[in-house]
Amino acid sequence: MKGVLLVNLGSPDSPTPKDVKPYLDEFLMDERVIDVPKLLRNLLVRGIILQTRPKKSAKAYAKIWWDEGSPLVVISERFTAKLRQHTNIPVALGMRYGSMSIQKALQELTGQGVDEVLLVPLYPHYAMSSYETVVVKAMEVQKKHFPNIELTTLPAFYKSPDYIRVLSESIAEGLKDFEYDHILFSYHGIPERHIRKSDPTSYHCKIDGSCCSVNSVAHHTCYRHQVYETTELVKAHLGLPEGKVSTSFQSRLAGDPWLKPYTDYEFERLAKEGKKRLAVVTAAFVSDCLETLEEIAMEGKEQFEEAGGEQYKHIPCLNDSDAWVQVMANWVNEWQQNEVLPV
Numbered sequence: 001m002k003g004v005l006l007v008n009l010g011s012p013d014s015p016t017p018k019d020v021k022p023y024l025d026e027f028l029m030d031e032r033v034i035d036v037p038k039l040l041r042n043l044l045v046r047g048i049i050l051q052t053r054p055k056k057s058a059k060a061y062a063k064i065w066w067d068e069g070s071p072l073v074v075i076s077e078r079f080t081a082k083l084r085q086h087t088n089i090p091v092a093l094g095m096r097y098g099s100m101s102i103q104k105a106l107q108e109l110t111g112q113g114v115d116e117v118l119l120v121p122l123y124p125h126y127a128m129s130s131y132e133t134v135v136v137k138a139m140e141v142q143k144k145h146f147p148n149i150e151l152t153t154l155p156a157f158y159k160s161p162d163y164i165r166v167l168s169e170s171i172a173e174g175l176k177d178f179e180y181d182h183i184l185f186s187y188h189g190i191p192e193r194h195i196r197k198s199d200p201t202s203y204h205c206k207i208d209g210s211c212c213s214v215n216s217v218a219h220h221t222c223y224r225h226q227v228y229e230t231t232e233l234v235k236a237h238l239g240l241p242e243g244k245v246s247t248s249f250q251s252r253l254a255g256d257p258w259l260k261p262y263t264d265y266e267f268e269r270l271a272k273e274g275k276k277r278l279a280v281v282t283a284a285f286v287s288d289c290l291e292t293l294e295e296i297a298m299e300g301k302e303q304f305e306e307a308g309g310e311q312y313k314h315i316p317c318l319n320d321s322d323a324w325v326q327v328m329a330n331w332v333n334e335w336q337q338n339e340v341l342p343v
């Protein structure tokens, strides 16, 4: 029997340093997130980052935490529940990090007789630190604990016409009562090095943008190409004015160069250029989370206003909107009935 495994990133069990620390430890010790030799990673993560970050992150989580729990987890659960109503096969939810493991979710599916699983990383774009680590982990767990099940993976859906349509519609809805001077598409950042590492040709990606519009097999795994493509497709779908839309990258850690332009610098630049009313779209995330609700909706607003901006609007992610659930349900049903996956 067929079934669906949805996987998102995961959150700590509570917004306290005690729970945030083991969560961050698992996350940052992932070799696809902090991609340095294990000894150095250990030193960096456990010797330096985890000495101070859990307290700081716990404070940020406490600002956005809901009565039911972490927004990312609660929204993913609501999405899962709705998807079950629109499909007639078992659907389970797992998280890459934290207590809602992929293993538990696969257990839930096999317990219902599932032996063919559609793995859905809940990320529109391919990055080794998001999409790829989910796929690798799920394959490891499958090989070790569930050797008799077959896994098929949903491709990164950053340019799927269905996805672009629902994303565009939700942005249009968010812009309905907001007269904007500029729309900033702020995507989660990654170190530039990850772009080079994910390039199967080893020569295509230049990171400066000169390569992103030149057709290449490298684009299948190029986060930078894919996010710019999402921005361009939404811009075209909505007929957004040239010059009023741009792309940037948020949430970097200190150290190596990350993808530019950096979102916080863009807030300042745009405000100083007289863009007084700014809308921000966070399309790297399908559900709102710490990085959208705290960093963009709260901190970003402050940064923009401090730099002279006047009106600021964070447009919510797709979350568990009926239109988005219906798109996912159509993909699942197409796979179940015809073995067809979206491109």
Ligand SMILES: C=CC1=C(C)c2cc3[nH]c(cc4nc(cc5[nH]c(cc1n2)c(C)c5CCC(=O)O)C(CCC(=O)O)=C4C)c(C)c3C=C
Pocket: 009, 010, 011, 012, 024, 032, 033, 034, 053, 057, 070, 072, 123, 127, 129, 130, 188, 189, 190, 191, 251, 253, 284, 285, 288, 289, 290, 291
């Ligand atoms: C969109 C996909 C994501 C990519 C790519 C990504 C890369 C990446 N992230 C970190 C470090 C942190 N990210 C944190 C939170 C976080 N990251 C994503 C998604 C991507 N990360 C989400 C959805 C969230 C929010 C989780 C939630 O519970 O709401 C955090 C934890 C919070 C904090 O301390 O700031 C860290 C740390 C790296 C290093 C990285 C690529 C190398």
Ligand SMILES: [Fe+2]
Pocket: 188, 251
């Ligand atoms: Fe992250």
